[in-house]
Amino acid sequence: MKKIAVLTSGGDAPGMNAAIRAVVRTAIANQLEVFGVERGYQGMIDGAIRPLSARDVSGIVNRGGTILKTARSKAFMAPEGRRQAAENLRRLGIEGLVVIGGDGSYRGAACLQEEHGISVIGLPGTIDNDIGGTQFTIGFDTALNIAVEAIDRIHDTADAHDRVFFVEVMGRHSGFIAIMSAIAGGAEAVMVPEENCTVDQLIANMRACRDRGKRSMIVVVAEGDESGGA
Known part of the structure; x- marks a missing residue:
């Protein structure tokens, strides 16, 4: 050759x-x-x-x-x-x-x-x-770091207003960016295509967080999740 x-x-x-x-x-x-x-x-x-x-x-x-x-x-x-x-x-x-x-x-x-x-x-x-x-x-590492940076910034506003923020990230039918950015960014919940999660389950998790004293929350959602994204 x-x-x-x-x-x-x-x-x-x-x-x-x-x-x-x-x-x-x-x-x-x-x-x-x-x-x-x-x-x-x-x-x-x-x-x-x-x-x-x-x-x-x-x-x-x-x-x-x-x-x-x-x-x-x-x-x-x-x-x-x-x-x-x-x-x-x-x-x-x-x-x-x-x-x-x-x-x-x-x-x-x-x-x-x-x-x-x-x-x-x-x-x-x-x-x-x-x-x-x-x-x-x-390209994955760069995308992950950008997602984590965005989550870090959103945390500040969520804390200031006692709000729940849903952050949708890319990844198509793969939840790698979502789950790893959720872990690194300290999110309270994550929804990925690989695992089925109903709205009722998500609400139950958020209520449990509130009962533990949480007043603001971040939920990371993969764009390919069966729920249709954020």
Whole structure:
């Protein structure tokens, strides 16, 4: 293998640029030519593929977003779209692909490998932390810290007004951000998709907190909870 490509796909996550930098520099150190695919799988279909050098990734490690841009591609979901993407890679002599993204990006990479024999490596890049085989995904730690910071600030207003605040956090159908930010932020309750919690159960918990002398409370709700969010 002489040439590889790297892309970012789906929602952007903090740390993607650091991952791109690592891929490029590691490839160059191993005498591989590396290309960047702009705007994810859609860019692969459109032929938006360019060489990347060490200079191209200099100074990006602390930048948010992704220098390669990102997008979701309906065209790639169809066999003809994947065929065009594979042809564009082969035209440039690219034999391997590094995909930085979430579960949907992984499924796309798997299809490309199974249908066209492109060797793929997946780097888990999603704030949701919902990819198996890894403890923490790229972007999760940053998202968690931002959620905890917001909860810390809301605590002050909740205490000042003796109020109950419901804080909805991201994560789709995964409760990692919710439960870990609730623990770190000292919330009184948390609702996550993985555990069923009725409104009556929540009210009973809040009443128990009030009976213990609590006059303000924080309830963290995952956006994918069965209750429909906050």
